[in-house]
Amino acid sequence: MNDKSTWAFGTRQVVYGAIGAALYGVFSWATNIFPLPAAGNVTFRPAVAVLIFFGAAYGPWVGLLAGFIGNTLGDALSGWGFYWNWSLGNGLMGMVAGLAMAAIKDFRAQADIIKAVGWGLAGIVVGMLFASLTEMITGGIDLNTALIGYFTPAVIGNAVVTIILVPILMIAFAAVAAGRGR
Numbered sequence: 001m002n003d004k005s006t007w008a009f010g011t012r013q014v015v016y017g018a019i020g021a022a023l024y025g026v027f028s029w030a031t032n033i034f035p036l037p038a039a040g041n042v043t044f045r046p047a048v049a050v051l052i053f054f055g056a057a058y059g060p061w062v063g064l065l066a067g068f069i070g071n072t073l074g075d076a077l078s079g080w081g082f083y084w085n086w087s088l089g090n091g092l093m094g095m096v097a098g099l100a101m102a103a104i105k106d107f108r109a110q111a112d113i114i115k116a117v118g119w120g121l122a123g124i125v126v127g128m129l130f131a132s133l134t135e136m137i138t139g140g141i142d143l144n145t146a147l148i149g150y151f152t153p154a155v156i157g158n159a160v161v162t163i164i165l166v167p168i169l170m171i172a173f174a175a176v177a178a179g180r181g182r
Contacts, residue, residue, distance in 0.1 A: 006102040009061045017065025020054035020094075023047070024066050025073025032078040036153040047074070048158045049165030051090065052120035055097030056104060056166070057173065063094025067127070085138055089131025093158075096123030107174035113167045120162045128154040 027047030034044040051070060055063025068091030072082060100119035104112045132151035135141050141149070 006059055006099065007061070008059070013059065013061040014065070016054065016058040016062045017069070020051065020058075020062055020066025021069035021073060024051045024054075024070025024090075025077065028070065028074030029077035032074060032080075036157050042150055042154045042157070044157055046161045046165060048093070048124070049161050049169060051094045052097045052116070052123065052162050052166050053169040053173070055094040055123065056100040056116040056119065056170075057107075058098070059101045060095040060098030063096070063098035063123070064091045065094075067091040067094030083138070085134035086131045089127040089129075089134075091127070092130055093123040093127030096126050098123075107170040107177075113170055116170060117163055117166050120166055121159055124155055124158045124162065128158065 024047050027050060028043075028045055031045055031047065032043045036042045036044055047070075051063065051067050054066045068087045071087040071090035075081065075083060075087070097116070097120040100116045103115045103119075106112050128151050132146045132154065135150055136143065136146050
């Protein structure tokens with residue numbers, strides 16, 4: 001988990017980023033058919049927990065790659081095309097969550113789980129704010145629509161799945177790692 005510098009970038013980060021992107025993309029595609037009520041093109045996305053987990057476990061570069069490429073893949077599989085601002089927003093979400101890596105020592109410890117969820121929530125706010133505000137330029141929407149129609153439902157939906165699923169993923173990961181003698 002935390003055996004290198006938080007900002008290290010090499011083969012390991014590319015590999016974990018690709019795995020995270022594949023999982024995030026496929027799981028996003030699977031739930032992209034569930035739009036959030038009263039939200040502009042925002043879907044229910046439990047896969048966000050996978051993105052937050054990969055960032056927290058493997059660092060900001062992995063989170064960035066998993067979020068950007070995974071969102072691009074999920075949108076492509078859904079037939080929606082490429083929206084650079086939403087893919088970059090998802091990448092930022094994973095990157096900020098990845099800052100937790102430096103502070104996490106034990107994926108089973110309550111304090112470390114809280115750190116991962118907290119950084120994940122910060123990442124959600126940063127990433128979805130970026131994506132929503134840039135939609136004003138790319139999609140021609142007004143500030144109210146960006147904040148109420150896009151940002152708010154995206155943050156609420158992503159926060160709920162992060163709070164519920166990230167601790168489960170962390171504890172399961174720790175159990176598997178312990179079983180393998182890591």
